[in-house]
Amino acid sequence: MSPTSRQLDLLGTVLRLVVGGVLLVAGALKVTNLAASAFAVRAYQLLPYDLAGYVGHALPVAEIAVGVLLVLGLFTRAGAIAAALLLLAFVIGIASAWARGLSIDCGCFGGGGTIEASRTAYPLELTRDVALLLAAAWLVVRPRTAYALDTRL
Amino acid sequence: MPRPDASAKIAAAAPKSSSTKVWLAALVTLLVVGGIVAAVVLGGRKDSPAPGATPSGSGSVSGSGQTSPTPRVPKGASGFGGTMVVSQGKAGAPTLEIFEDPQCPACAQFEHVFGQVIEDMAAKGEITLKVHTMSFLDAMLKNTSSTRAANAAFCAADQGVFRAYTDATYAGQPAQEGKGWTDAELEAFAMRAKVPDLPQWQACQKALTYQAHIAELETTAEKAGVTSTPTILVNGKKLTIDSGDPAAFRAKVLAAAQ
Numbered sequence: 147m148s149p150t151s152r153q154l155d156l157l158g159t160v161l162r163l164v165v166g167g168v169l170l171v172a173g174a175l176k177v178t179n180l181a182a183s184a185f186a187v188r189a190y191q192l193l194p195y196d197l198a199g200y201v202g203h204a205l206p207v208a209e210i211a212v213g214v215l216l217v218l219g220l221f222t223r224a225g226a227i228a229a230a231l232l233l234l235a236f237v238i239g240i241a242s243a244w245a246r247g248l249s250i251d252c253g254c255f256g257g258g259g260t261i262e263a264s265r266t267a268y269p270l271e272l273t274r275d276v277a278l279l280l281a282a283a284w285l286v287v288r289p290r291t292a293y294a295l296d297t298r299l
Numbered sequence: 300m301p302r303p304d305a306s307a308k309i310a311a312a313a314p315k316s317s318s319t320k321v322w323l324a325a326l327v328t329l330l331v332v333g334g335i336v337a338a339v340v341l342g343g344r345k346d347s348p349a350p351g352a353t354p355s356g357s358g359s360v361s362g363s364g365q366t367s368p369t370p371r372v373p374k375g376a377s378g379f380g381g382t383m384v385v386s387q388g389k390a391g392a393p394t395l396e397i398f399e400d401p402q403c404p405a406c407a408q409f410e411h412v413f414g415q416v417i418e419d420m421a422a423k424g425e426i427t428l429k430v431h432t433m434s435f436l437d438a439m440l441k442n443t444s445s446t447r448a449a450n451a452a453f454c455a456a457d458q459g460v461f462r463a464y465t466d467a468t469y470a471g472q473p474a475q476e477g478k479g480w481t482d483a484e485l486e487a488f489a490m491r492a493k494v495p496d497l498p499q500w501q502a503c504q505k506a507l508t509y510q511a512h513i514a515e516l517e518t519t520a521e522k523a524g525v526t527s528t529p530t531i532l533v534n535g536k537k538l539t540i541d542s543g544d545p546a547a548f549r550a551k552v553l554a555a556a557q
Contacts, residue, residue, distance in 0.1 A: 180342035181438035189526040195518075203342035204335045211331040221324060250526075259439065260527030299320050 158291030159219075161281040165229050166216025168278060173209030175256040180206065186258025189250045190239050208232065216285075219294025226285035233279040237272060244268040370511035373453035375461065377429075380515030383453075385462060388427035393556030395420075396429040398520055398530040399465075401448035402436040404476055407469035409529045409540075414466060416545035426552065430465070433528055434517050444479030447504075449513045451485045454503035455494050463492035 149157075176183045184202030187193065193201060212232065215225035240252050249263040252271045289296070375383050382396060395417065399406035421428040432452065434445035448468050455464035467488035473479065480488075485504065494500045531538040533555040540548065 177338075179438065179441060180338060184342070185435050185438055185521075185526070188521055191524060191526070195522050200339050203339045207334045207338045208331070211327075211334060215327070221327065224324075257439070259435070299323070 152292070154288065155290060155292040158285060158288060159293055161284055162216050162219060162222060162226075162291050162294070165278050165281050165285070166213045166225070168213075169209045169229060169232070170213030170217060172255050173206040173211075173213055176206035176253075177210060179256065182256065182258065183253070186251070186253025189248070189253070189259045190243055191246075191248065192239060192242060205232075219291055219296050222285060222291060222294055222296050223289035226282050226289060230279060230282040230286055233275050233282055237275045237279060240268060240271050240275065244272075370515070371508050372512055373456045373509055374459075375456050376453075376512065379512055380519045382429040382431045382516075383456060383461060385428040385430055386421040386426075387424075388421070389424040392424060392426055393534050393552065394427040394429060394532075395552055396431060396532040396535075398431045398433055398525045398528055398532075400433045400436045400445050400528045401452070401465070401468050402440060402445045402472070402476065402479065403528045404472060406529045407472045409531075410466065410469045412543050413540075413545055413548050414469075416549050418462070420549060420552070425549075430461070431520055431525075432513065432516055433520050433525070434513055435521075435526075440477040440479070442477065442479040446510065446513050447482070447485060447507070448480060449516075450507050450509050451489065451500075451504050453509040453512070454500045455489060455492055457503065458495050458500065460492045460494055464488060464494070467491040 180203045183206055184199045187202035187205070188195065188198045190198075192198075208228075209232065212225050212228045215221055216229060236252070236254070243250055243252075244266075249261055249266050251257050251259060251261045251266070253259070254271065254275075285291070370379055372379050372381075373383070375385065377384055388394070397409075397417075399409070417426075417428065420426045432449045434449055437443055437445045452461055452464045452468065455461055468480070468485075471480070471484065471488055471491075482504075486501070489497060489500050489504075531540065533552050536555060538551065538555055540551075542548070
């Protein structure tokens with residue numbers, strides 16, 4: 147038996163809350179310490195010094211904004227597109243750090259910077275972000291979810 | 300028979316979106332863009348001088364406001380934001396450069412194990428010894444102890460006891476990373492390092508004389524791709540340490556320089 151439309155809506159709600167909730171928490175943990183966030187971005191050694199600083203300052207705010215939209219179910223498709231782009235950037239960054247043999251903490255929930263090689267957690271970080279990316283992609287394709295603010299507009 | 304007009308029903312069934320939704324979208328976009336711009340602008344401005352506002356002690360780490368137009372540089376430093384040259388080696392001797400943060404436990408460990416052999420090599424002129432002091436742990440640990448301890452060490456450098464001072468801070472690191480040091484503890488280190496003119500050191504420390512230089516040192520280190528401490532460079536090349544044996548370390552430094 148194929149799932150009913152209502153069941154798919156509810157699945158969408160769960161995915162929306164998970165992706166939105168994770169981004170909201172990640173952003174909130176970093177927004178109080180933007181200097182550390184900038185340092186975490188620089189540790190990836192992907193962007194020029196100044197640009198990495200701007201990205202480090204902007205990211206927590208962007209994560210909170212996208213997280214709030216998804217949790218509320220407001221402009222779900224736009225929010226999901228933004229979330230998917232953010233997560234894609236994270237996946238690329240972490241994979242590239244791993245491939246280049248850097249030993250860094252992803253700085254996903256604060257912290258970041260170089261750590262001992264034995265303490266790196268690239269497989270875990272990548273698995274988590276790819277799973278969230280897939281969830282965001284689902285919401286881009288099918289943004290209709292239950293209990294969303296979108297349906298009340 | 301005329302069919303009932305369905306247009307009203309159709310209009311009612313259609314999403315009533317339009318204007319509310321457009322306004323809301325505009326508002327949300329404005330908030331998000333505004334928030335990001337504010338974070339970048341405000342954060343970037345607060346970033347450059349020492350991060351954080353209130354130190355745990357009484358001396359104040361302040362914004363750039365009161366620093367003099369030409370930033371002061373401690374004795375032995377190679378320019379503004381430049382590495383401290385602790386000792387000059389004989390002609391052709393390799394340059395050993397240590398990047399370290401006063402609050403970094405691994406740096407204390409490194410100095411504990413290799414500090415003596417490095418001191419010996421420097422004394423014999425086998426190496427040119429440079430120390431690049433970093434302070435990123437202030438941001439990570441949300442305190443100002445790295446900046447204050449770095450300033451204290453540079454005030455000691457002015458009186459020729461830079462390494463003695465940093466040795467005292469590493470030996471006196473708090474058991475728990477992040478606790479930092481009080482001003483009184485930093486002064487106790489100055490006495491342990493036998494700073495010759497203590498009142499002069501106190502004045503230098505109280506004014507956080509080298510705050511701008513310390514912030515610049517952090518920037519130059521990160522720009523050079525150093526984002527962790529301790530990082531050891533021999534003639535600019537990274538040295539990996541795989542044994543705790545000081546003799547092996549000395550051999551490796553000399554070999555790396557060939």
